[in-house]
Amino acid sequence: MVVLVYILIMYFLLGLFMDALAMLVITIPVVYPIILALGFDPVWFGIIAVLTVEIGLITPPMGMNIFVIKAVALHIKLADMFRGVASFILSDLVRLVVLIAFLAISLVLLN
Secondary structure (H helix, E strand, C coil): CHHHHHHHHHHHHHHCCCCHHHHHHHHHHHHHHHHHHHCCCHHHHHHHHHHHHHHHHCCCCCCHHHHHHHHHCCCCCHHHHHHHHHHHHHHHHHHHHHHHHCHHHHHHHHC
16 A cells, blocks of 8 residues: 555656646556556556546646636636635545545446
């Protein structure tokens, strides 16, 4: 679990500065064998990794998704957007913890 947490922290930090697709394409060839060697389900890890990347994409200082919305909604201040997304970041972190703690939740549709 410690290695998983470090990998998720890495994805979160990369999400602050990189696009999601580029980040996953660059890191999955290195991370995937580690996840398999640790005995984690690859589908479960994919769900967790994408969720972590998306949390990174809405978190300051870069928050790439927020800047995309800012380009469309010119009448809203950037600071207001980051304040408004804070509750979503918190709920996403809670969802991430629940999915890590209860693996079967994310794999229920596969059965």
